[in-house]
Amino acid sequence: MEAIWKVEQYLIDNAEKIIRDITEMALKNVDFEITDEMLELGIKQNVEFLVLLAKSFKETDEKAAEELIKWSKKSGEQQAANFGRFSTLIKPYAKNRLLYLDYITQISIDHGLATKEVTMINNRICYLMDVSLTETLFAYETYRDELMYERQREINELSAPIVPIQKGIAVLPLIGVLDYPRVQHLLNNVVPTIPSLEIEHLIIDFSGILTIDKEVAQNIFVIHNVLELLGIHLMITGMRPQISMAVVHGGIDFTSFHTYGSVKQAIDSINNRQ
Template identity: 60%
Template structure:
């Protein structure tokens, strides 16, 4: 145990030099080249990682695991914020891992560790590296998923604006593909704001929509019924032939709706 603690102390005291040596070796083996700034960030980050691994030789595996998870979560989120492809991060990992374990084995033997202790050190490090990688991937994916949802919410808001055009009349232009997420945004965020606009007529315009499926069509016409109960008259405009076929296939009775070829025609009908 005393020899293992010597290795631990050596790794902590010389962590940055060890990482720089291993980074030079990795670059010699044709790993992706980094800019000077990226290289320095990489070295400092991995120096922290090596210190955490080294400290695990003195404490329990469980406590080291928790510390590494926190470090890895932060690392995963930082990579996600930079919009780096995780495949590019993972590609050099096997080679760097091999170089790392070779270096640790060399240092362990130089400090007089037995073969059994060298294996013990390597096993501990291998396990913690796997834990770290799994946590990094998880944090990366969670951050990216949240970011994508936030961006989608912004896109939904921008692609379904309610535009007042005259007293008591507004237009809701539907732009782009209408999917389940967009419809839920309409139901949960757009429809509840319509009564506050003090309008009598809402024109839902499909001119910017290329396609919707039958389930989505039913949701769209549910919006019609909900607004009708609120005393708002809904008119549809710009429904293309292919959208009309979808509506018919969905079993929706078109005869109960006011439909027009364009927004202009719908507005003229109100006069």
């Protein structure tokens, strides 16, 4: 086992040189552009991985994996931020693992390791690389999901602005697909701001909405009831034929709502009352 400890120390002492050598060969398997910043980040992460690998020779697979999982979570987030698509990372994985194994195997042979010891090190490399790949995937998905959620939140904010058009009158134009998350955004983030705008009449314009379902339509009733309690007169405009049909087929009763064909018609109705 003494020879294995020598290999361990050699790998730790020469980690950066080894990784730069392997990286130079691995770049031949890459068919996408890598910036200098991405390259240096990749080298740094792989140096850390090699040191963890070398230190794991004295540990069980389970203990080695435990330490590696912590590192892989951070690595996955960094790689997601830099590479964008996981397929970009996974495509050269098999060829690069062979390069890694060949390089470390030669170091093991040069240090006089027996076949059984070389096999043990190679098995540990394969095991930890697979653990790293799995945990990196989990971290990558988590990072991308959080990024998508944040972008959707920003889209919801931008796509549901309250636009004052006359004293006491404002329009809330809706665009795209009116799904459950957007309705919740309206209820939780948009409706609470309305009282501070000194609005007496709010026109929700559906002319830019592509589709609506029964659950979402029922939440419109919630918005209607909340605004009524606040003393705000709600009007709905721009219900396109396909939206109207979806409402009817869903058994949803919009007859209690004040509906108009256009925003102009709704404004004219308000002005005629005054």
